[in-house]
Amino acid sequence: MNELRSKVKALLGSSEIDLFVGYEQGTRLPRPLLAASAEDADKLIFDERCTGNLAVYLTRKDLMGGKKAGIAASYYALRSICRLIDENQLQDGATKIFALTPQGALTSLETIADVKQLLQETPAPAKQVEDAWVQEVEEMPAAERWKFWTGELAKCFKCYACRAACPMCYCTRCIVEVNRPQWLQPWAATLSNMEWQINRVMHMAGRCADCGACGAACPLGLPVHIIAHKMVQMVRQHFGEPADKGATLSTFDPSDKENFIR
Amino acid sequence: MSTEFEPKILAFVCNWCTYAGADLTGTSRIKYASNVKIVRFPCTGRIDFMLLLKAFANGSDGVIVSGCHPNDCHYTSGNFHARRRWMLFRGLLDFLGVDVRRIQFSWVSAAEGAKWAEVVNKTVADVRALGPYAEYKKAAKFLAGNEDVLLKAQEVAL
Amino acid sequence: MELKYIPKTSLKPWLEKVREGGKQIYAPVAENGKTSFKRVKSVDEISMEHVQTAQSAKGIAFPRTEKLFSYAKQQGDVALQDYDPGSLPNTLVFGLHPCDAAAFKPLSGIFNWDTGDKPFNERMQRVVMVSLSCSKCDPFCFCTSVGGSPGSAEGSDILLTAVGSDGYLVEVATDKGKALTEPHAALFEAPPDVNREELLARVPAKFSVDEVERKIAGAFESDVWKKQSARCIGCGACAFVCPACACFDIQENARGAAAGDRIRCWDSCGFSLFTLHTSGHNPRETQSWRWRQRLLHKFCYMPRRLAARGCTGCGRCSRACPVDMNLAEHLSELEKLKT
Numbered sequence: 107m108n109e110l111r112s113k114v115k116a117l118l119g120s121s122e123i124d125l126f127v128g129y130e131q132g133t134r135l136p137r138p139l140l141a142a143s144a145e146d147a148d149k150l151i152f153d154e155r156c157t158g159n160l161a162v163y164l165t166r167k168d169l170m171g172g173k174k175a176g177i178a179a180s181y182y183a184l185r186s187i188c189r190l191i192d193e194n195q196l197q198d199g200a201t202k203i204f205a206l207t208p209q210g211a212l213t214s215l216e217t218i219a220d221v222k223q224l225l226q227e228t229p230a231p232a233k234q235v236e237d238a239w240v241q242e243v244e245e246m247p248a249a250e251r252w253k254f255w256t257g258e259l260a261k262c263f264k265c266y267a268c269r270a271a272c273p274m275c276y277c278t279r280c281i282v283e284v285n286r287p288q289w290l291q292p293w294a295a296t297l298s299n300m301e302w303q304i305n306r307v308m309h310m311a312g313r314c315a316d317c318g319a320c321g322a323a324c325p326l327g328l329p330v331h332i333i334a335h336k337m338v339q340m341v342r343q344h345f346g347e348p349a350d351k352g353a354t355l356s357t358f359d360p361s362d363k364e365n366f367i368r
Numbered sequence: 369m370s371t372e373f374e375p376k377i378l379a380f381v382c383n384w385c386t387y388a389g390a391d392l393t394g395t396s397r398i399k400y401a402s403n404v405k406i407v408r409f410p411c412t413g414r415i416d417f418m419l420l421l422k423a424f425a426n427g428s429d430g431v432i433v434s435g436c437h438p439n440d441c442h443y444t445s446g447n448f449h450a451r452r453r454w455m456l457f458r459g460l461l462d463f464l465g466v467d468v469r470r471i472q473f474s475w476v477s478a479a480e481g482a483k484w485a486e487v488v489n490k491t492v493a494d495v496r497a498l499g500p501y502a503e504y505k506k507a508a509k510f511l512a513g514n515e516d517v518l519l520k521a522q523e524v525a526l
Numbered sequence: 527m528e529l530k531y532i533p534k535t536s537l538k539p540w541l542e543k544v545r546e547g548g549k550q551i552y553a554p555v556a557e558n559g560k561t562s563f564k565r566v567k568s569v570d571e572i573s574m575e576h577v578q579t580a581q582s583a584k585g586i587a588f589p590r591t592e593k594l595f596s597y598a599k600q601q602g603d604v605a606l607q608d609y610d611p612g613s614l615p616n617t618l619v620f621g622l623h624p625c626d627a628a629a630f631k632p633l634s635g636i637f638n639w640d641t642g643d644k645p646f647n648e649r650m651q652r653v654v655m656v657s658l659s660c661s662k663c664d665p666f667c668f669c670t671s672v673g674g675s676p677g678s679a680e681g682s683d684i685l686l687t688a689v690g691s692d693g694y695l696v697e698v699a700t701d702k703g704k705a706l707t708e709p710h711a712a713l714f715e716a717p718p719d720v721n722r723e724e725l726l727a728r729v730p731a732k733f734s735v736d737e738v739e740r741k742i743a744g745a746f747e748s749d750v751w752k753k754q755s756a757r758c759i760g761c762g763a764c765a766f767v768c769p770a771c772a773c774f775d776i777q778e779n780a781r782g783a784a785a786g787d788r789i790r791c792w793d794s795c796g797f798s799l800f801t802l803h804t805s806g807h808n809p810r811e812t813q814s815w816r817w818r819q820r821l822l823h824k825f826c827y828m829p830r831r832l833a834a835r836g837c838t839g840c841g842r843c844s845r846a847c848p849v850d851m852n853l854a855e856h857l858s859e860l861e862k863l864k865t
Contacts, residue, residue: 133665137850140756158849162759168812169756243463249503252465256507261562263581263590263766263792270761271848283799289418292777293591293791297507301421304460308417311456325763325846326580327560333463340459345452355456358448360438364455367473368487 109212110178110204114147117176123202125170127163128178129156140169152178152206157231159317161186161273165195176202181231182317184221186273189313191218193353195276233316236335243332255300258328262299264292268330269306271323274313281305303330307337312345312354314338375429375495377404377488380415382435384442385477392481400485401492404432411435413446417457420471425508430495432487434474447475466504470495527679528698528707529717532686536713537694538569543710544618549654552586553620554579563619572621574688577664578842582769583622584633587649590766591791594645594776598785611648618706619655625669625840627657627681629769635832636772645790654702657682658694663727666841668854670729674838677726687725689718695725732854733861735835739825741863746818750863754856755817757849762794764843764851770824770836773800795819821860 110128117123118141130139130149136156140163141147161183163169179187184205190196203215208228215221243251266282269275282290282302290305291298306320316338321331341354344362381387387408393400409415412435423431433454441447454473462468472491476484532540545551553572555564561576563583596607634650637643660667660676669675679685683703686694695717698704707714745751765771775793780786793800796817801810810816824836837853844852 132850133844133852133855135850138757163757240463246465248462248465248467250465251463252467252503255464265762265766265794266797267759267761267763267846267848270759289422291779292775293789295591297425297504300464300507301418304421304464305418307460308453308457319848323761323763323848325767325848326562327558333460336463337456337460340456344455355449355452358445358452360448362448362451362455364451366458366468367451367454367475 110152111147111150115144123176124173126176127160159183159319165276179205182315185315239332240336259299260296264294267323268320271319307333312341375403377430378423378428379404379406379432382412383410385436386434388478389476389480389484393484396481398485400488403492404488411446412450424504429501430470432472434476437475530696530714531717532696533693540713541569549616549618551618583626584769594788596787616652621658624678625838626769628838630681632770632834632836635834654683656684659687660727663729666844667729668732669839671732672735672837672839733858738857738861743826751818752814755814758813760813763846765794767842767846
């Protein structure tokens with residue numbers, strides 16, 4: 107912890123970075139801290155409780171515009187950073203990345219190659235809860251699945267916290283804000299709530315880091331991250347790990363296998 | 369007047385293969401179910417998944433999506449891209465409980481006039497057996513500006 | 527203020543009689559770890575144990591989506607179907623906490639500032655509120671810092687306070703409340719001799735709201751907004767769970783060119799689109815300006831213009847925030863601002 111603080115202070119002091127995206131102690135759990143001074147840096151913490159995906163801040167133009175940034179990246183934030191670099195949203199090597207090794211030691215990563223190396227060495231956090239949830243839904247008869255999801259999504263009041271918390275939702279103009287044509291009704295209603303989630307998750311295909319930030323952000327506790335997790339599973343099952351092959355839906359393989367086109 | 373349920377089917381097809389195939393069905397004088405309305409697109413790659421959702425929300429009981437066979441795309445790879453999209457989209461809809469039996473994905477070439485008639489007839493027969501897609505329409509109308517409907521639907525049972 | 531007592535065993539018969547009298551009951555129900563207001567059929571379903579519901583009770587008078595009117599084109603003319611209050615249900619809102627009941631004052635202030643808002647007022651006329659004092663609180667609660675209290679009857683028609691686990695002290699605050707108790711007088715008893723204050727949760731004061739309001743009135747140009755809002759991700763969760771937030775959007779549910787509805791739905795001043803002009807200019811360009819607007823609206827403009835504060839200290843915004851924008855903490859910081 108002290109190591110990170112002193113490193114960040116040095117980076118801020120030497121103007122190698124202008125802003126550091128890290129964690130501080132929050133009301134109950136660690137929360138994001140955007141440190142711009144040595145005084146801020148003294149509040150930084152970084153340990154196994156720091157799981158939130160801070161990569162969401164790296165594409166925020168009003169915060170980052172023209173600034174050199176550093177970040178304390180959790181496992182999923184590292185995955186998001188890789189994708190953001192792949193999608194030309196971040197410049198490789200421009201962000202000072204700090205992460206924890208599987209042994210819990212602080213390490214600094216310079217390029218996307220370093221990030222990928224560490225991701226390979228780090229076992230992915232277990233997704234048992236999400237896997238079990240997906241399985242439970244899949245085992246329901248279709249009519250019951252429909253009832254379950256319409257029941258859950260009927261509650262959604264469209265605060266778009268799921269979108270705001272997602273590092274991959276960096277579009278400055280989202281489909282929900284397009285009104286010519288108006289693809290989705292902008293008010294909260296069961297079907298348009300559902301259409302929003304379908305859109306969100308389809309746009310995440312092969313890009314989603316599976317961090318679960320969308321579900322964690324939902325003020326109503328709706329299991330929207332389960333839909334995203336299902337998409338991650340499907341992409342893996344049909345097309346393998348999306349890494350290094352470009353975006354899943356903007357590439358193809360003539361040997362893609364399906365069983366329903368007749 | 370017959371009160372039998374007549375399914376409304378919307379077909380999204382590509383210009384180069386299936387639309388031409390459907391033309392051939394007509395010029396070959398093959399009779400097929402008249403329940404289908406065809407919407408022509410340049411390519412299956414252009415068929416946005418939202419169009420399928422909008423079709424159901426606006427009263428379709430079934431949807432057909434059809435284009436060139438793999439390797440036959442006028443634009444080389446539009447149908448390959450579309451295939452990937454449908455693989456994920458169909459799985460996602462199924463996971464959410466949308467009745468994917470009401471969506472027929474097909475490859476129909478410009479020479480397959482008879483196949484087009486078969487695809488339409490089969491889809492119409494399947495959807496006729498399934499009945500109107502009432503659940504989806506209910507969700508589409510649900511809360512059309514009226515929160516009280518939602519309250520009632522969420523009412524806690526005794 | 528009339529004081530009575532109702533044994534727990536009489537609560538159910540009382541509510542059932544009220545329901546038979548033609549009122550729907552809207553009350554907190556626990557489900558999957560969250561508690562939310564729902565229309566209930568059975569009193570047994572009502573949660574009395576939660577600290578706070580995920581959403582406030584404001585939806586009963588200000589629904590998240592509401593049809594204002596409909597229109598249809600007919601042979602060169604337009605047929606208009608105006609808002610119809612006739613179908614609105616009479617509702618007993620049961621078990622809301624004093625912070626939620628108190629929030630109907632600022633809401634009403636906004637909806638009756640200048641022209642009275644018909645849908646809001648028609649709904650309010652049909653609502654009677656039976657609140658429940660708080661016997662517990664959590665670290666996010668701060669009603670006592672903004673002029674409220676866990677046992678305040680402000681905004682309630684009736685306030686219940688749990689006496690042990692056997693019954694409730696009943697304070698009848700309004701005529702509407704009286705109409706709810708008098709026909710069922712047999713179910714109520716004389717109030718026991720208890721110290722009411724001891725039955726309530728202890729919510730520690732976290733800041734002086736007068737000092738906060740004095741400080742922020744002159745802090746428009748301060749750097750504090752930028753600093754506080756740096757981690758805000760600009761979602762609408764805080765506004766949508768807030769019992770006193772009243773921002774709305776007007777939308778069109780057009781059914782082709784021939785007919786449609788005018789819809790009102792919730793909106794949030796935290797959204798970047800909220801003030802975006804057609805020209806592309808946005809007068810509240812950054813999240814810090816939007817955060818400043820949120821706090822100044824609640825603690826400066828509303829007290830001045832409507833004589834009501836836009837915050838009742840329910841703490842929902844802080845519980846709901848994905849990045850822990852703790853409002854009480856931010857207000858404490860503003861209180862200490864150097865001017």
